Each structure stands twice: as C-alpha cells, then as structure tokens.
Amino acid sequence: MSASTSEPFRGPVLTVWSDIGCPWGTLALCTLRAEARRTGTELLVDHRAFPLELFNRQPTPKRIVDAETVVIAAARPELGWRLWSAPDSSYPSTLLPALEAVQAAKDPAVGGLIGSDELDAALRHAFYVDSRCIAVHAEILTVAEECPHIDTAALEEALASGAGRRAVYDQWRTARGGGIQGSPHLFAPDGWEAHNPGVEFRWTADPTDGGLPQVLRWHPRWAADLLSRLQDSR
Template identity: 65%
Template sequence: MAADGLVHADPGVVTVWSDIGCPWATLALATLDSAARARGRELLVDHRAFPLELFNRQPTPKLILDAEIVAIAARRPELDWRLWTGPEYRYPVTTLPAMEAVQAAKSPEVGGLAASTQLDAALRQAFYVEGRCISLHPVILEIAAACDRVDEFALAAALARGDGRAQVYRDWESARGPRVQGSPHLFAANGYDRHNPGADYRWTAPPGKGFPLLEQYDPEWADLLLERLGR
C-alpha cells in the first residue's frame, strides 16, 4: 500500500473505495471491467470498504436503492440489473459480511488480489442481477465456489475466524478522512483520484421523496484510467 494507506502502491492496481450495496460503485466497476476486457487485460482491484450502513447507522434504504437501480439500468441496460423480486424477508439487510469476504479473499491462502477482485464482481452480480441474499455466509460461499480464483474452503475457514471484519472497520476509520469522498472513490498510484467518475446525476428532491436523474454517463473515463495504469 502507499504510505497514506489509501492507494495501492502497485501502478497496475486500481484502488476502489465502495460499498457492494452502492449501485453507483457497481456501475463504475462494471464500466472499468468492460473496458479492461475490451483491451484483453486483467483488471486487478484493491477493494476497500466504504460501509454505508456504518456511516449512516442504518441499512441502506431499499426505497433509495431501487430508485438508483432504475435510473442506472435505464441508461445502461447492458448491465442486465433487476429490481428485487424475492420475498422481503430475504432482502439483504447488511452488506458487511460480503465486504468482509472480499477482504478475507486477499489472503494468499484464499487467492490474493485476483481472487478478491473476482469475488467482489461475483457478489455484485449475485445481488443486482440474480437477486440473491448476500448477507448470508452460506450464500457468499456458494458464490465463491463458482469463482475459479477463490479457494472457497480457505475462505470458509477465514470467515469462521472472523478474517476481514477488522479490515472493514479499519477502512471505515480511514474513509472518514477528507480524501475519500464517498462510494465509489477510485485511486491509482499514478495520481488518479476521482469520486463517482463519469456520472452526472442529481436527485429531483431529497432521497425518499424525489428520484435520481442520471442526466449523462460518460464511460470514457475507464479507458483513460486504463491507459494510465502501469503494465
């Protein structure tokens, strides 16, 4: 890590501060992954937790998430996102266990940064597209078992020990500083530093009363970032 602890020192790694339950962060990561695939390169992300429920002292309201998902999916239908259609009692009330698993996956025994990157993407796919309850360890481990970079047995043992939880709380403390402005905030060792890149949106009224209006989304930021990454 870089000296300030906010940015991974490897010039080929993107550091992303986010919450898995944040649609804007998931949009940014999907855009970056699509751009990397188009270039035929592997994307490595150092995921850092920006736990919205700890900042806000409550679960992220489904009413707000649904409105943001609709606004983003209408502009970017290729994401194939869906609104939650399962029973309300199965809706994820917390994303902390999922974020803890992503941190635990960074361990070499589980698979390292490549495993963590893959698991984070799979957990977001499970929530936004498949409608799965990513609050539960059994569900998280089922998702991990489908990730070829992840040793799901090592991950299960790590989660049983509580690995990953302390890092999520350390990230929360770091994210309280002024440099991390929200979810998502992207950094790279080359000096890249952007909060929610590409998105031009506003709420028509305060969340819960109005609706998010995504006036423009420019995905070119991802190509520009990848061009600046070390090879």
C-alpha cells in the same frame, strides 16, 4: 473450489473504495471490467470498504437502491440489472458480511487480490442480477464457488475466525478521516483519482422523502482513458 494457480500480476493496482450495496460503485466497476475485457487489458483492483450502513447508522434503504438501480439499468441494459425479484423478506438488511468476505479473500491462502476481485464481482452480480441474499454466510460461500481463484474452504475457515471484519472497520475509520469522498472513489498509482467517475447526477428531492436520482451527464470514455493511463504507467 480450490484456488487455481496463475502467473503473478505485474501491472498497476487500482484502489477502489466502495460499498457492494451502492449501485453507482457497482456501475463503475462493471464499466471498468467490461472495458478491460473488451481491450484485453490486465486490471487488478484492491477493494477498500466504504460501508454506507456504518456511515449512516442504518441499512441502506431499499427504496433508494431501487431508484438508483432503475436509472442505471435503463441506461445500461447490457448489465442485466433488475429490481429485487426474490421475496422482500430475503432482501439483505446488511452487506457487512459480503464486504468482510472480499477483504478476507485478499489473504494469499484464500485467493489474493485476484480472488478478492473475482469475489467482489460475483457478489455484485448475485445481488443486482440474481436477487440473492448476499448477507447470508452460506450464500456468500456459494457465490465464492463460482470464483476460479478462491479456495472456498479456506474462505469459510477465514470467515469463521472473523477474518475481514477488522479490515472493514479499519477502512471505515480511514474513510471517515477525509480524503475519501464516497462510494465509489478510485485511486490510481500515478495520483489520478475520481469520485463516481462516468456520471454526474443529483436527487430531485431528499431521497428519504420521495426524491429521485436525475442523471445530468454521462461520461462514456472514462474507463478507456483510465485503462490507457494505467497501461502507460507500467
């Protein structure tokens, strides 16, 4: 698909640090995007990678993602999330290629910030709803075909030349330096910031030893309040 043309976005840009494989980061973005659609609010996200597998020196364990997905999907059934339904052998062992693709898509020749945000949303939907292996180059490009502002041929060429990889590693190094608390961490232009907005939770025990996520409190209005704040700052 070739990127479509549109009027340039002139509103404030929200910076979001997250990992596509983080259910809490995906919940925050889904909530924010749904509220923007409901209110007709323009929203543009500049995605920064918080690659959990680089921090943890291992793939994010499927059992942890499954436990968090169940808690979120039960509370927010409208998201359509479900546990991984494809063969376990096709479960992605890395999400770095997907994170790299979102960064590569920021190039105006590929899609710009609008296209990058579309690709991020589509990749998360592919993983959490459709159980597609978004670690695979061909699958990422198939997902990109669904994005109106992405030039898939340009994205393919960019990925073949390594575009996006350095950005992911540079962002990882920045996040390691402090100031970024985890996935997700949101920053607005006026100085507002929040780590994992909308929810407070804890693990009942070490998640690697059978612990389960326990939600202590939901904050349902955070997205509406943030969008109102962004509009007021225009």
